[in-house]
Structure formats: C-alpha cells, structure tokens
Amino acid sequence: MLRLLSLSKVILFLLFFFFPVLGEPAVYFNGGEYVLWVDTAGMEAGKTSYAISVTFRPADVDYSTSTTWGQPVWFLGDPLLLNFTLTKDGYPQLRWYMATGAWDYITGSNVLTDNALYTAVGTWTQNGYTALYINGALVASKTAANYHINHYASRSYNTSLGGYAIKASDIGVDNTAFRGVIYEACAWIDALTPQDALNLSAKVAGTCYDINPTKLSIYFPLEDFPDQTLAEGLYYYNQKNAIQARALYGHGGAVIKSVADDAMTHK
Numbered sequence: 378m379l380r381l382l383s384l385s386k387v388i389l390f391l392l393f394f395f396f397p398v399l400g401e402p403a404v405y406f407n408g409g410e411y412v413l414w415v416d417t418a419g420m421e422a423g424k425t426s427y428a429i430s431v432t433f434r435p436a437d438v439d440y441s442t443s444t445t446w447g448q449p450v451w452f453l454g455d456p457l458l459l460n461f462t463l464t465k466d467g468y469p470q471l472r473w474y475m476a477t478g479a480w481d482y483i484t485g486s487n488v489l490t491d492n493a494l495y496t497a498v499g500t501w502t503q504n505g506y507t508a509l510y511i512n513g514a515l516v517a518s519k520t521a522a523n524y525h526i527n528h529y530a531s532r533s534y535n536t537s538l539g540g541y542a543i544k545a546s547d548i549g550v551d552n553t554a555f556r557g558v559i560y561e562a563c564a565w566i567d568a569l570t571p572q573d574a575l576n577l578s579a580k581v582a583g584t585c586y587d588i589n590p591t592k593l594s595i596y597f598p599l600e601d602f603p604d605q606t607l608a609e610g611l612y613y614y615n616q617k618n619a620i621q622a623r624a625l626y627g628h629g630g631a632v633i634k635s636v637a638d639d640a641m642t643h644k
C-alpha cells in the first residue's frame with residue numbers, strides 16, 4: 378500500500394510538473410502544415426504602438442533550422458507584420474517588419490526549455506521603448522527605429538498561431554512550424570505599460586483578456602477547441618469592445634472541427 382501511495386504521489390507530481398494548467402483549453406501543434414489562421418485582419422494598421430502576448434509550452438525549442446523565421450508561435454499578418462518566435466537555437470524573439478522593407482527584432486539572452494510553460498509579452502513603440510517579457514522578467518529591450526510596422530508588398534500573410542501562413546495557400550511550412558502547446562494569445566493596438574507587461578507575463582493579472590481591454594484587438598482563448606462546430610476567436614474592433622466572432626481555420630482552409638486534424642488535440 379505504501380508503495381502504491383508513493384507511486385501515486387510520483388504520478389501526480391509528474392502530471393503537475395508537465396501539465397500545471399491541465400484542464401485549461403489548449404491546442405497542441407506538431408508541425409507540418411498545421412497552423413491556425415484567421416481570414417480577417419484583426420489589427421488596425423498605422424498605429425505607433427502595438428503589443429502581443431502568448432502563453433505556450435514548447436516541445437522542441439531548437440527544432441527549426443530557419444535563420445529567418447525560427448518557430449513563429451504568434452504571428453500577426455497583414456496589414457502589419459509583428460510576431461513572437463523562437464529562433465533556430467531556441468531564444469525568444471520579438472520581430473517586426475519595418476516600412477524600410479527590413480525586419481527588426483529584439484532577442485532574449487537565455488534559451489527556453491522544452492516542455493516548460495511560458496507567457497511571452499512583447500510591446501513595440503515606433504521610435505520608442507520596445508521590450509520583451511518572459512514569465513515576469515524583462516529579457517530584451519531597445520528603442521525601435523522611427524518607422525511604422527508594414528507588410529510585404531509582394532506577399533500576403535494570415536494572422537496565425539503555430540507558424541506563419543501565406544494567404545495564397547493558407548498552410549504552414551514544416552521547417553518553421555511550432556512544436557508544442559498554445560493556451561491563449563492576445564494583441565493590442567497600443568503598447569502595454571511595463572508594469573502591465575510584467576504582471577501579464579508573470580500571470581499576476583490572470584489572462585490577457587484582463588489587460589487594457591479598451592485597446593484589445595485580438596483575443597484567442599482557444600476555449601473548447603476544437604469543439605463540435607468550429608473554434609472562434611473573440612475580436613474587439615475600434616476600441617469599442619464590440620465582440621465579433623471569427624472562425625479559426627486549419628490546413629488547406631478547412632474550419633477545424635473535433636476530428637478534422639489529428640495534428641491538433643484538445644488538451
């Protein structure tokens with residue numbers, strides 16, 4: 378009996394360690410062409426400040442061999458390109474595409490760990506303070522150049538989770554597709570204050586839904602995903618807090634349903 382109790386404690390410890398948010402909605406990504414994307418632009422272009430956040434658990438932080446893309450976890454597509462990614466070596470990075478036609482970025486100094494739970498918060502301000510926070514710590518910052526965030530002139534990208542997706546095909550690219558679990562993602566049409574960013578990344582403030590709601594533009598809780606119909610993100614436009622549901626799509630443009638794709642598993 379004592380041995381059984383000891384074994385039970387070990388199993389419970391392992392479950393708690395590897396799945397501390399067990400029971401919360403989440404989507405598992407195992408690479409390939411499987412990304413989640415939305416077919417409408419959830420962000421307003423031309424702003425001088427933006428912020429994004431994502432809670433995730435990477436399965437293989439240095440899987441990608443792409444020096445350009447790494448593993449995009451949360452990717453804002455047209456009309457502006459801003460994303461949080463893991464470099465090919467597993468470092469956290471906030472990237473944005475400038476009106477000059479070049480990418481700029483800030484990168485954390487420590488490699489992330491496989492199977493660890495993280496909340497990343499990135500804030501960008503044109504010609505101002507731009508920072509990346511991971512789990513309650515500031516990991517990178519600088520003054521961004523005096524150029525607004527732009528989009529590619531020759532190619533269009535979807536807003537997507539788990540990788541980047543070109544609008545012409547609506548599928549991801551295996552070499553750059555994220556491996557792991559994503560729990561929620563948010564985007565704002567304004568920068569977050571350093572304190573809000575710290576609190577959110579440390580999960581002091583709960584979900585990203587609770588932070589600066591009047592400027593919240595995209596909220597993907599991945600709640601009950603995939604469900605029996607389709608998954609919906611909650612959108613907030615024009616700072617009016619008017620909820621507009623938008624379907625999340627998967628491989629080849631199919632609306633993801635409960636058994637649509639084996640690559641995505643509701644945890």
